[in-house]
Amino acid sequence: MSRLARHIGPGVAVLAAALLAAGSAAGQWPRFPTPDVPRTADGEVDLYAPAPRTADGRPDLSGLWRIRRGSQQDEDAPEPQPDSPPVAGFRDIAENMEGGLPFQPWAQALLEERAAAGSADNPEAHCLPMGNLQFHTQGAPRRFVQTPGLIVILYEASMGVRQIFTDGRPSPDNDPQPWWYGYSTGQWEDDTLVVVTTHFRDGGWLDIVGSPRTDAATITERFRRPSYGRLEIDITVDDPRAYTEPWTVRVNQEIMVDEDLIEFVCLENQRFGL
Numbered sequence: 001m002s003r004l005a006r007h008i009g010p011g012v013a014v015l016a017a018a019l020l021a022a023g024s025a026a027g028q029w030p031r032f033p034t035p036d037v038p039r040t041a042d043g044e045v046d047l048y049a050p051a052p053r054t055a056d057g058r059p060d061l062s063g064l065w066r067i068r069r070g071s072q073q074d075e076d077a078p079e080p081q082p083d084s085p086p087v088a089g090f091r092d093i094a095e096n097m098e099g100g101l102p103f104q105p106w107a108q109a110l111l112e113e114r115a116a117a118g119s120a121d122n123p124e125a126h127c128l129p130m131g132n133l134q135f136h137t138q139g140a141p142r143r144f145v146q147t148p149g150l151i152v153i154l155y156e157a158s159m160g161v162r163q164i165f166t167d168g169r170p171s172p173d174n175d176p177q178p179w180w181y182g183y184s185t186g187q188w189e190d191d192t193l194v195v196v197t198t199h200f201r202d203g204g205w206l207d208i209v210g211s212p213r214t215d216a217a218t219i220t221e222r223f224r225r226p227s228y229g230r231l232e233i234d235i236t237v238d239d240p241r242a243y244t245e246p247w248t249v250r251v252n253q254e255i256m257v258d259e260d261l262i263e264f265v266c267l268e269n270q271r272f273g274l
Helices: 013-026 105-116 132-137
Strands: 063-067 142-146 150-155 161-165 183-189 192-198 218-227 230-238 247-256
Touching: 132 230, 132 247
Parallel strands: 161 183
Antiparallel strands: 063 142, 063 247, 142 150, 150 161, 183 192, 192 218, 218 230, 230 247
16 A cells, blocks of 8 residues: 555545555655664664754754654653643544634534535645645655755645745735745744744635635744654644634654655546546
């Protein structure tokens, strides 16, 4: 089974494109050893070794990462703090959130309408860019490339590309054309990268079932690399048009070594509607 197929659930219409692509994903790039990997005495990757740092002393987020499934908590990892946000779900972003999301009435109705249609109108089902939270929680790998003024995230799924500007620029105020992924600016607070994203296109989806995101949303992400093999992302969604108050979820990711991204082109070989 391909690594794309291992991470998708059956019966979800939005994932049909990934199922069709799974056969071509079986052929992988040649494995090439990741340099400077810390290892334990028995040769295993030491996930809890100190995180690497850049020349200016910041944690280096660079690397190939994948989502942690289930509880997203390794049995050897330190226990989460009692006030840690709930872990985000893939199909339903709020599946681990007590009481669910604080929807405005119209947003609740829209979610129910989208879910009743089997998520058929999710942008990913039509080979359009999926939302930022859906990218964070889906199973295909993503590569972080960190430079002094810019972090680029390359997603294997749908070959998405996201830019986070860390060169001190402000968010644009000249009525720019809205972006599928929004406009992201980041700054470091000690060892945490705080990223604020605005200027989204309206009508977004936060997850498979269709939790709405509007163009009024501000999404704040707090990236931490507490050890070599672990990446924590706390994501706060402040969208007053769709929700009665801001809310936060956590995504845990783990490092992948000796592997690389593979090519995934959504429209390649698709036969929907024929």
